[in-house]
Amino acid sequence: MEWKPSGRRLNQSERDVLRILKRLGVRVVPSAVIERWEVDFLLPDQMVVVEVDGPMFHSGSDAVRKDQFQDTRFRQLGLLPIHCWTTSLHQEGGKDKILKHVIERLYHERGVVLPIRKERNFAKYYRKLGFRC
Numbered sequence: 001m002e003w004k005p006s007g008r009r010l011n012q013s014e015r016d017v018l019r020i021l022k023r024l025g026v027r028v029v030p031s032a033v034i035e036r037w038e039v040d041f042l043l044p045d046q047m048v049v050v051e052v053d054g055p056m057f058h059s060g061s062d063a064v065r066k067d068q069f070q071d072t073r074f075r076q077l078g079l080l081p082i083h084c085w086t087t088s089l090h091q092e093g094g095k096d097k098i099l100k101h102v103i104e105r106l107y108h109e110r111g112v113v114l115p116i117r118k119e120r121n122f123a124k125y126y127r128k129l130g131f132r133c
Contacts, residue, residue, distance in 0.1 A: 001047070001077045006031040006038050013086045014040055017052045020099050034077070037070055046112055049079050050102065054086040080109055 008031040010018060021028045021041055032042035034049070041050040053067075071081040082105045084098045091097070106112040 001034065001079065003029070003032045003034045003042055003044065005029060006033045008038065010040075013054065013089055014052050016089060016095065017041070017050065017084055017098060020095055021050060021102070023099065024102070034079070035073070037073075046106060046110060047079050048082060048106065048110075049074055050082045050084060052086060052089075053083050080105065082106075 010030055014030070018028065018030055018041065021043070024043075026043055027045055029042040029044060030040070032039050034042070039049045040052045042048070043050065051067075067083075074081045082102055084101065088094050088097050088101075
């Protein structure tokens, strides 16, 4: 699968999610182009696409169909699409919810256990997120 960085500037929600993704301790590429689509984030070593979706642009029926089509194509390319909603991000504890969501998808669909960067006691942090260690 080929990709390239787009150079597009991130909006505030995307910058917040970038900080969250960097805690995973893996390579994160913001604003990558894959085929004809520009994705918010690519985790190339895990073959994962992370999209930050807001209700204004992603809740209408046409937008849902477009997102489903795009996700299907990404799966055909071997990529795991993960969607994070801005409504969750901006709630109390939303950043931890987003982090947990990404970790759960990576673990359940790829079997990946991540060493979360900057956390000394990974097991304790995973328990805080609601995982059994």
